[in-house]
Amino acid sequence: MGDHLNGYGTSEQFVLNEAALKQNITVFVKLFATFRDKRFMTRHMEFPVRSTVREVLQAIHIPEEEVAICMVNGHSKEIGHELADGDTVSLFPPVGGG
Amino acid sequence: MNAYVGTVLRINLTENTVKCEPLDVETAKKYIGGRGLGSYLLSQEIDPEIDALSPENKVFITTGPLTGTTVPTGGRYMVITKSPLTGTIASSNSGGFWGPELKNAGYDIVVLEGKAEKPVYISIKDDQVEIKDAAHLWGMKVNETTDTLLEEFGDPKARVLCIGPAGENLSPMAAIMNERYRAAGRSGVGAVVGSKNVKAIVVRGSGKVKIADEEKMKAFVKDAMKKIRENGVTGQGLPTYGTAVLVNIINESGVLPTRNFQTGVFADAEAISGETLSAEYLVKKDPCYRCPIACGRYTKADEMEGGGPEYETIWCYGSDCGINDMKAIIKANHLCNEYGLDTITAGATIACAMELFEKGYIKPEEVDGPELTWGNAEAIIEWTKRMGTSEGFGAKLAQGSYRLAESYGVPEYSMTVKKQELPAYDPRGIQGHGVQYATSNRGGCHVRGYLISPEILGLPEKLDRFSLEGKPLWAKIFQDLTASIDASGMCLFTSFALGAGDYADLLSAAWGVEVTAEDVLTAGDRIYNLERIFNLKAGLTKADDTLPKRLLEEPLPEGPSKGWVHKLDELLPKYYEVRGWDADGVPTAEKRKELGLE
Numbered sequence: 001m002g003d004h005l006n007g008y009g010t011s012e013q014f015v016l017n018e019a020a021l022k023q024n025i026t027v028f029v030k031l032f033a034t035f036r037d038k039r040f041m042t043r044h045m046e047f048p049v050r051s052t053v054r055e056v057l058q059a060i061h062i063p064e065e066e067v068a069i070c071m072v073n074g075h076s077k078e079i080g081h082e083l084a085d086g087d088t089v090s091l092f093p094p095v096g097g098g
Numbered sequence: 099m100n101a102y103v104g105t106v107l108r109i110n111l112t113e114n115t116v117k118c119e120p121l122d123v124e125t126a127k128k129y130i131g132g133r134g135l136g137s138y139l140l141s142q143e144i145d146p147e148i149d150a151l152s153p154e155n156k157v158f159i160t161t162g163p164l165t166g167t168t169v170p171t172g173g174r175y176m177v178i179t180k181s182p183l184t185g186t187i188a189s190s191n192s193g194g195f196w197g198p199e200l201k202n203a204g205y206d207i208v209v210l211e212g213k214a215e216k217p218v219y220i221s222i223k224d225d226q227v228e229i230k231d232a233a234h235l236w237g238m239k240v241n242e243t244t245d246t247l248l249e250e251f252g253d254p255k256a257r258v259l260c261i262g263p264a265g266e267n268l269s270p271m272a273a274i275m276n277e278r279y280r281a282a283g284r285s286g287v288g289a290v291v292g293s294k295n296v297k298a299i300v301v302r303g304s305g306k307v308k309i310a311d312e313e314k315m316k317a318f319v320k321d322a323m324k325k326i327r328e329n330g331v332t333g334q335g336l337p338t339y340g341t342a343v344l345v346n347i348i349n350e351s352g353v354l355p356t357r358n359f360q361t362g363v364f365a366d367a368e369a370i371s372g373e374t375l376s377a378e379y380l381v382k383k384d385p386c387y388r389c390p391i392a393c394g395r396y397t398k399a400d401e402m403e404g405g406g407p408e409y410e411t412i413w414c415y416g417s418d419c420g421i422n423d424m425k426a427i428i429k430a431n432h433l434c435n436e437y438g439l440d441t442i443t444a445g446a447t448i449a450c451a452m453e454l455f456e457k458g459y460i461k462p463e464e465v466d467g468p469e470l471t472w473g474n475a476e477a478i479i480e481w482t483k484r485m486g487t488s489e490g491f492g493a494k495l496a497q498g499s500y501r502l503a504e505s506y507g508v509p510e511y512s513m514t515v516k517k518q519e520l521p522a523y524d525p526r527g528i529q530g531h532g533v534q535y536a537t538s539n540r541g542g543c544h545v546r547g548y549l550i551s552p553e554i555l556g557l558p559e560k561l562d563r564f565s566l567e568g569k570p571l572w573a574k575i576f577q578d579l580t581a582s583i584d585a586s587g588m589c590l591f592t593s594f595a596l597g598a599g600d601y602a603d604l605l606s607a608a609w610g611v612e613v614t615a616e617d618v619l620t621a622g623d624r625i626y627n628l629e630r631i632f633n634l635k636a637g638l639t640k641a642d643d644t645l646p647k648r649l650l651e652e653p654l655p656e657g658p659s660k661g662w663v664h665k666l667d668e669l670l671p672k673y674y675e676v677r678g679w680d681a682d683g684v685p686t687a688e689k690r691k692e693l694g695l696e
């Protein structure tokens with residue numbers, strides 16, 4: 001072990017980073033309109049690092065095609081968007097008005 | 099006659115005369131009808147510089163060729179006149195059942211001109227049209243007026259359009275109401291009717307609208323119904339929650355105007371959301387004529403029940419006034435319906451007053467009622483009443499936020515465009531929607547080109563709401579399509595599911611001539627330019643195509659749109675360019691020629 005681990009420096013540091021990578025992230029999930037039926041309004045949920053919105057949907061049993069608007073921290077994102085610790089995910093079925 | 103019924107009913111109130119004139123069908127088709135034809139006739143018949151509340155102004159109540167037909171949502175009518183609020187052309191749209199009833203009685207358009215000596219109402223029973231005394235109705239609120247007239251008319255199936263006390267008092271936020279809860283709400287059209295001493299128009303018709311090709315129409319209607327049902331917004335979202343479902347989406351995006359647009363995030367949004375409205379206050383749905391969407395709500399809070407509230411009303415009386423009390427909002431909405439007030443201008447004016455109070459411009463000793471403090475539920479209810487009756491300080495509020503703020507020397511606190519209150523979307527975080535606000539021909543308005551659809555809802559495709567790229571063209575196309583839908587007699591909400599080609603199909607079946615998607619958009623462009631030319635003749639200039647200073651200079655302070663201002667300077671020249679207007683925003687000779695507007 002040693003220099004071939006580009007960017008990580010010593011093996012001791014490598015071990016530390018690996019531990020960090022294994023930690024879960026916590027995201028705040030907010031559901032709206034009919035998505036709330038038999039589910040919840042808001043919930044803090046844990047996911048493995050590098051999870052995307054897709055994993056959130058799987059965990060709460062919402063079929064991808066039912067999602068019309070997906071926001072992460074108030075910005076519209078694709079289902080494949082990778083989440084970071086502390087993110088807020090807001091999910092809406094098709095809704096609109098004026 | 100296909101799709102039109104062929105008659106214009108002209109009522110001269112000064113001379114106390116009623117005249118039927120044949121509709122010029124060729125001109126009607128050029129402008130489709132409704133908003134387009136009404137704008138053309140207004141431009142022909144009045145000098146755009148006149149005082150909106152003078153007898154020289156006229157009111158055109160127009161239906162579209164699809165009004166009263168079998169097309170889904172074909173129940174709309176429009177009111178076109180010069181606006182006392184903005185000084186621009188006004189064209190306010192309403193649903194319900196009044197428009198189809200007018201056509202069934204045999205009229206495409208009713209024109210009100212001159213001024214009656216004493217209060218009157220108009221009674222229409224097919225070809226029996228009478229101008230009747232309304233002394234006993236003057237001062238009545240909308241429900242009482244409706245009940246009284248239905249009884250007098252002697253037919254519970256008659257449809258009543260009327261103004262409330264606000265229109266009688268010539269408040270520039272007065273609406274025209276029909277079937278109690280439906281409103282041609284914006285730009286003070288109710289005050290123009292009031293200025294003519296007209297209280298109401300009751301109508302009952304026994305005819306039927308004929309169209310050219312029944313077979314074709316059947317097929318196109320079936321197709322349109324299918325698209326509306328299968329579309330998530332029109333088939334699911336709007337039917338379940340009404341328009342109020344937007345509260346949470348817009349708040350999550352950080353563009354829900356709060357405390358007179360001081361921020362775009364409201365901490366108590368959930369309390370005033372569509373989800374809360376449905377769970378706790380909804381009694382039933384209240385759809386318009388032949389509408390499968392049925393976005394209309396009928397709600398109850400304590401002793402007050404009736405139609406609404408819409409998203410816009412919940413917003414302006416809610417987050418914009420710092421209010422998290424849904425009951426108070428529902429009550430304020432019902433009072434607006436009763437007094438005949440435009441809910442957007444009414445609520446947003448109270449919000450402006452609250453900021454003027456907070457900043458010390460309005461002094462506590464001037465205020466002869468509840469304190470104008472953020473979140474004061476009693477204030478929104480009581481001041482709505484007093485705007486409706488123009489009582490005490492309420493009379494000052496009843497002039498709208500621009501005249502209110504201007505009277506204190508600080509018009510910049512009025513969140514208006516062309517003196518009309520902006521609706522419920524902060525354009526700092528929705529750049530395309532902002533250019534649409536600045537260039538709307540009736541001032542601050544969201545239903546002249548609803549860019550919320552692509553920029554927030556992702557329909558028909560998702561646009562980055564902060565990007566400026568391509569937005570001027572999007573604004574133009576949405577404005578043009580909207581103008582044609584408003585002219586056709588259908589509800590704008592169908593456009594979540596239908597495109598220009600669908601409207602073209604429905605018009606072809608109605609008229610019996612080939613109509614293409616391009617024709618529909620060109621007609622919309624023509625209507626838009628016609629309105630623009632009216633406004634320029636009325637004295638408006640490029641300087642009026644702007645946004646409140648706050649939105650151009652103060653970045654949003656928090657939330658997902660934090661740090662953004664609206665970049666109108668960059669967007670406006672490009673918008674003029676895609677419109678075919680010169681650098682001063684004047685349609686070029688070439689453009690006018692192309693649209694047949696010389």
Ligand code: SF4
Nearest residue numbers: 386389391392393589
């Ligand atoms: S969508 Fe709503 S406003 Fe439009 S016609 Fe239907 S009920 Fe009326």
